[in-house]
Amino acid sequence: MVKDLNLTETEMRDLGYRVVDTLVTHFNELPQKKPVALGTRKEMDFLFLEEAPQGATQVNDVLDFVVKNVFTNTNLVTHPKSYAFVPGPSNYVSVMADTLATGFNTFSGGWNASPAASELEIVTINWLLKMFGLPPKKGGGLFTSGGSVANLTALVTARNKMCGEDFSKARIYLSDQAHSSNVKAIRIMGLKKEQIRIIPTDSEYRFSVNKLKNAIARDRLEGYVPFCVIASAGTTNTGTVDPLQEIAIICKEEKIWFHIDAAYGGAAILSQQGKKLLKGIQKADSITVDPHKWFYQPYEMGCLLVRDHSWLKNTFIEKPEYLRDIEGNESEINFYDMGMQLTRRFRALKLFMSIKTFGLDAFAKAITYNIELAEIVERLLRESSRWEVISSASLAIINFRYNPISLELSEKEIDELNQHIASKVTESREAILATTILNGQVVLRMCLINPRTTIDDVKETLLQCESFASLKLENVFSV
Numbered sequence: 114m115v116k117d118l119n120l121t122e123t124e125m126r127d128l129g130y131r132v133v134d135t136l137v138t139h140f141n142e143l144p145q146k147k148p149v150a151l152g153t154r155k156e157m158d159f160l161f162l163e164e165a166p167q168g169a170t171q172v173n174d175v176l177d178f179v180v181k182n183v184f185t186n187t188n189l190v191t192h193p194k195s196y197a198f199v200p201g202p203s204n205y206v207s208v209m210a211d212t213l214a215t216g217f218n219t220f221s222g223g224w225n226a227s228p229a230a231s232e233l234e235i236v237t238i239n240w241l242l243k244m245f246g247l248p249p250k251k252g253g254g255l256f257t258s259g260g261s262v263a264n265l266t267a268l269v270t271a272r273n274k275m276c277g278e279d280f281s282k283a284r285i286y287l288s289d290q291a292h293s294s295n296v297k298a299i300r301i302m303g304l305k306k307e308q309i310r311i312i313p314t315d316s317e318y319r320f321s322v323n324k325l326k327n328a329i330a331r332d333r334l335e336g337y338v339p340f341c342v343i344a345s346a347g348t349t350n351t352g353t354v355d356p357l358q359e360i361a362i363i364c365k366e367e368k369i370w371f372h373i374d375a376a377y378g379g380a381a382i383l384s385q386q387g388k389k390l391l392k393g394i395q396k397a398d399s400i401t402v403d404p405h406k407w408f409y410q411p412y413e414m415g416c417l418l419v420r421d422h423s424w425l426k427n428t429f430i431e432k433p434e435y436l437r438d439i440e441g442n443e444s445e446i447n448f449y450d451m452g453m454q455l456t457r458r459f460r461a462l463k464l465f466m467s468i469k470t471f472g473l474d475a476f477a478k479a480i481t482y483n484i485e486l487a488e489i490v491e492r493l494l495r496e497s498s499r500w501e502v503i504s505s506a507s508l509a510i511i512n513f514r515y516n517p518i519s520l521e522l523s524e525k526e527i528d529e530l531n532q533h534i535a536s537k538v539t540e541s542r543e544a545i546l547a548t549t550i551l552n553g554q555v556v557l558r559m560c561l562i563n564p565r566t567t568i569d570d571v572k573e574t575l576l577q578c579e580s581f582a583s584l585k586l587e588n589v590f591s592v
């Protein structure tokens with residue numbers, strides 16, 4: 114054995130314990146930390162740029178260097194004041210599960226390589242199928258790196274099933290609020306821009322069903338082949354759920370594949386409110402969910418669920434001669450036949466271990482807490498004459514802007530003021546807060562899916578926003 118790539122047993126234990134200590138300290142000290150990293154390329158080059166070293170360094174020194182310089186220069190998306198984009202609350206059990214999966218370097222591609230890993234993927238996919246009301250026996254799915262790859266896998270499957278080899282006349286429909294990864298996926302699939310139909314949303318950012326119907330009818334008249342509609346169950350901007358039941362009816366009548374991108378909102382199905390909002394999701398042909406968002410899993414973990422597992426296999430199976438010894442029988446699923454990846458990490462383990470440890474009730478409680486927190490924040494904002502709610506709390510997302518009624522600011526001034534607030538908060542590093550654009554207005558957006566976030570955290574951030582706004586307004590009015 115070559116010694117050079119190995120540590121002694123003592124060194125291995127020591128390194129492992131130090132890594133665990135670092136992580137536990139990180140989680141415990143989160144509230145005292147500032148979540149924003151502001152490094153420029155120049156500063157990062159200064160810290161890290163070097164030639165690959167020819168010689169060795171003590172692993173403890175390498176770890177010290179990394180803890181000191183790397184994780185102090187990355188955003189802390191698990192932080193209670195991480196509100197922007199979609200935070201990644203994560204959970205410690207899954208962190209350890211990922212460590213185990215990596216430690217054993219389990220190959221989660223084929224049944225023969227690791228029957229238990231394949232079985233756990235089958236089991237956890239079944240849990241999810243049941244949650245979303247897809248047929249447990251016939252249905253199937255797989256874990257992916259994230260929602261983007263789950264969407265791509267879904268749309269390739271839809272195209273294969275609905276169009277076969279010739280998709281030159283194919284048309285696909287999605288709303289202007291659908292996640293950008295869908296258009297990215299469609300482009301990767303080789304569809305042209307004009308084959309993508311972006312349908313405007315209504316005043317509540319929901320897929321406009323009439324406009325969808327009209328677009329499909331017009332395309333049919335012109336000889337095109339409508340093959341897929343993508344609805345969102347929780348848009349990333351506003352947490353809005355498209356009218357799933359109505360779209361399901363259209364898809365059924367028109368014999369069109371119904372894909373639901375529930376990467377953001379899917380987990381809400383575990384809560385009472387979410388269950389109501391997501392009504393109709395069980396009618397989908399395919400559903401994307403993203404366990405590394407609201408199922409509190411660490412990166413990377415996306416998931417695609419389909420109504421009929423044979424659709425995936427029919428789309429992706431290739432039988433190269435070097436895999437002939439491990440084909441197995443029908444019931445022993447090779448997940449490399451179900452999607453793009455051959456070598457796959459063992460993602461199912463973290464979902465399995467965390468759900469076993471905490472139980473679904475704990476997940477449901479946390480998700481309900483998140484949804485209600487956003488509703489409390491909405492009430493707070495509505496009670497104030499300085500804040501304006503732009504989109505109501507929906508699936509733990511709320512959009513609002515600073516706009517004191519008494520000042521009668523112009524739209525341009527309000528936009529600038531809110532952009533200024535977000536920049537100043539970022540500069541202070543106290544909270545990860547960003548703007549988005551709704552109806553042409555610059556708004557502040559909070560995505561409150563972290564169970565560590567308290568109402569006091571949000572109040573503190575709002576107060577901070579108000580003080581930055583006041584300072585700015587004083588300056589403007591004194592000039």
Ligand SMILES: *Cc1c(COP(=O)(O)O)cnc(C)c1O
Pocket residue numbers: 199258259260261262264292294345347348349374375376377403415
């Ligand atoms: C986050 C998100 C995606 C993309 O998922 P990744 O895991 O970031 O690849 C797709 N759709 C929606 C609605 C999302 O919120």
